[in-house]
Amino acid sequence: QVQLVESGGGLVQAGGSLRLSCVASTSISSIEVMVWYRRAPGKQREMVAFSTSGGSARYADSVKGRFAISRDNAKNTVYLQMNSLKPEDTAVYYCNVLNVIGFAVLPWGKGTLVTVSS
Numbered sequence: 001q002v003q004l005v006e007s008g009g010g011l012v013q014a015g016g017s018l019r020l021s022c023v024a025s026t027s028i029s030s031i032e033v034m035v036w037y038r039r040a041p042g043k044q045r046e047m048v049a050f051s052t053s054g055g056s057a058r059y060a061d062s063v064k065g066r067f068a069i070s071r072d073n074a075k076n077t078v079y080l081q082m083n084s085l086k087p088e089d090t091a092v093y094y095c096n097v098l099n100v101i102g103f104a105v106l107p108w109g110k111g112t113l114v115t116v117s118s
Helices: none
Strands: 004-007 010-013 018-024 033-039 046-052 057-059 067-072 077-082 091-098 112-117
Touching: 004 091, 018 033, 018 112, 033 067, 033 077, 046 067, 046 077, 057 067, 077 091
Parallel strands: 010 112
Antiparallel strands: 004 018, 018 077, 033 046, 033 091, 046 057, 067 077, 091 112
């Protein structure tokens, strides 16, 4: 039912910043947990950050202190602000919804590609 579309990726030099957007086709205010994953070249998809409807957020150790997840419920959008980017952040980034036991609910979309050059 819910469609998620990622955008905001691109090519950036190490140390730069990008803000990714995930726009939902319906209201996200009632969604308990929204999550950003990424799939780097040669690696499996990994969780990088999630946000709860109550305002909590958690981050993978590899991005802690550099990335920030946020929601704008009025725009049905979740953001991932990425600062101090490193080449190892290069990946396709995806958003999704987690159920109460931590499983991604929606089919994976195309994501948005982030390429960080050295």
